[in-house]
Amino acid sequence: MTEADAENWHFAGHADDFDDEDIAQVRVGALAVAVYRAKGNFYATQDLCTHERAYLSDGVLIDCVVECPFHQGRFDVRTGKAVGVPAFVPLKTYPLKIVDGKIYVNVSRAQADADHRLQSQYRTRE
Amino acid sequence: MNRSEMLVDPFQLIDKKTRKQLTRRSDLKGLTYLGGHFSAIGCTGFAVYLTYGTLFMLPAMFIHGIVLACLFAPMHECSHGTAFRTRWLNEFAYRFVSLVYISQPTWYRYRHAVHHTYTQIQGKDPAMVLPSPTTWQHYIEQVLGWRFWTTFPVAITKHALGTMRPQDSWYIPKQDLPRIHNEARFMIAVYGSVAALAIYFGTLAPLIYWLLPRMMGEPLQRVWRIAEHKGCDEGPDVRTNTRSTKASFLMRALCWNMPYHSEHHVCPQAPFFALPALNKIVGEQLHPMGQSLWAVDREVRRTSIVSRADADHIVTARKAKNEQIDTSWVCALD
Numbered sequence: 538m539t540e541a542d543a544e545n546w547h548f549a550g551h552a553d554d555f556d557d558e559d560i561a562q563v564r565v566g567a568l569a570v571a572v573y574r575a576k577g578n579f580y581a582t583q584d585l586c587t588h589e590r591a592y593l594s595d596g597v598l599i600d601c602v603v604e605c606p607f608h609q610g611r612f613d614v615r616t617g618k619a620v621g622v623p624a625f626v627p628l629k630t631y632p633l634k635i636v637d638g639k640i641y642v643n644v645s646r647a648q649a650d651a652d653h654r655l656q657s658q659y660r661t662r663e
Numbered sequence: 664m665n666r667s668e669m670l671v672d673p674f675q676l677i678d679k680k681t682r683k684q685l686t687r688r689s690d691l692k693g694l695t696y697l698g699g700h701f702s703a704i705g706c707t708g709f710a711v712y713l714t715y716g717t718l719f720m721l722p723a724m725f726i727h728g729i730v731l732a733c734l735f736a737p738m739h740e741c742s743h744g745t746a747f748r749t750r751w752l753n754e755f756a757y758r759f760v761s762l763v764y765i766s767q768p769t770w771y772r773y774r775h776a777v778h779h780t781y782t783q784i785q786g787k788d789p790a791m792v793l794p795s796p797t798t799w800q801h802y803i804e805q806v807l808g809w810r811f812w813t814t815f816p817v818a819i820t821k822h823a824l825g826t827m828r829p830q831d832s833w834y835i836p837k838q839d840l841p842r843i844h845n846e847a848r849f850m851i852a853v854y855g856s857v858a859a860l861a862i863y864f865g866t867l868a869p870l871i872y873w874l875l876p877r878m879m880g881e882p883l884q885r886v887w888r889i890a891e892h893k894g895c896d897e898g899p900d901v902r903t904n905t906r907s908t909k910a911s912f913l914m915r916a917l918c919w920n921m922p923y924h925s926e927h928h929v930c931p932q933a934p935f936f937a938l939p940a941l942n943k944i945v946g947e948q949l950h951p952m953g954q955s956l957w958a959v960d961r962e963v964r965r966t967s968i969v970s971r972a973d974a975d976h977i978v979t980a981r982k983a984k985n986e987q988i989d990t991s992w993v994c995a996l997d
Contacts, residue, residue: 608776
């Protein structure tokens with residue numbers, strides 16, 4: 538692994554701290570990333586709902602589907618796919634690994650900045 | 664508007680651990696309530712059958728209609744996906760209950776999402792009941808459900824024909840329109856089949872046991888819709904723009920705890936059975952609870968209804984100030 542690759546892995550918490558169907562928010566720069574424990578496995582997606590501005594880490598995880606706290610739009614956390622109205626646009630997913638019980642999410646700083654810029658353009662339809 | 668523009672982020676009123684507990688879903692509780700509701704419909708329907716042709720038939724139909732119209736509650740709960748933990752069960756129940764209650768599921772889901780974003784914002788909240796200025800004519804039309812029965816058939820027909828009312832098109836993604844159109848066609852086909860079968864067999868049963876009681880029960884639902892928001896702040900603060908109202912055990916059961924409406928708006932992901940517990944946690948921070956449905960309705964009539972001349976004057980003054988005024992009455996659908 539190159540030094541640059543290593544820099545892209547960001548510590549996101551201890552696996553033992555997660556019960557099943559727990560969600561936590563971690564920040565990579567300004568970007569909010571949601572880390573889920575679903576059916577014993579861990580996943581990471583963007584935290585901001587693609588429908589309207591609400592953090593999915595405030596929402597409910599049932600099996601592998603996260604539900605937005607505001608309008609109950611739903612996404613499959615394994616793929617990011619939108620699976621429930623009013624959500625329509627998929628979530629961005631991020632690679633995740635666990636080493637010695639520690640969770641790491643893979644997002645480069647440039648990617649985090651780009652994704653955050655994109656998400657800052659989300660808005661309610663006016 | 665987005666969450667950061669709200670005066671208070673409602674999710675911050677409850678800590679995360681408590682929220683996780685309060686938002687747990689239950690198939691058992693959902694099935695118990697839904698089974699209970701349809702059993703009640705069966706019992707009141709049987710009462711209509713027993714009283715058929717007697718003087719007691721009308722009150723029996725009225726009571727049957729109240730139970731039927733209260734299907735709004737499971738329909739609304741399923742639209743949030745909070746009635747059951749199992750997803751397919753929730754969706755199946757949503758579509759079935761919507762069909763009986765007479766509501767188009769996907770269209771309602773989009774409309775209701777906008778209602779939660781723009782609660783009490785005139786011109787934006789598609790479920791805004793009796794936007795001010797309110798006259799007696801508006802109030803009576805609302806309570807009788809007149810706008811619902813005249814607007815819904817037009818809207819669903821438009822959807823079936825592949826179009827959409829202009830006031831609805833801004834909040835529904837174009838990519839999802841085919842689903843709404845097909846849903847409307849399916850519903851019209853089902854209702855048309857029921858009508859055709861009734862004519863073929865020469866029976867009035869669908870009218871006597873479903874449509875007429877459904878219409879007779881509608882006013883109670885309309886008064887509930889009024890009590891949930893009318894007279895509250897017309898602004899974005901969830902603590903003040905929605906009202907909970909005390910209700911009897913029977914009414915809370917029939918309405919799936921929806922009289923705890925402020926609590927529902929604070930945490931829409933909480934299932935119906937968690938709302939009383941939510942009330943104990945956040946109730947004191949919210950709009951004062953209405954003492955009863957009739958007390959709230961009386962207060963609304965006393966404080967919110969103006970004469971037609973005054974209403975015209977208010978509208979003219981607001982227009983002069985370029986304020987947004989909702990006179991479209993799309994609200995009365997919910």
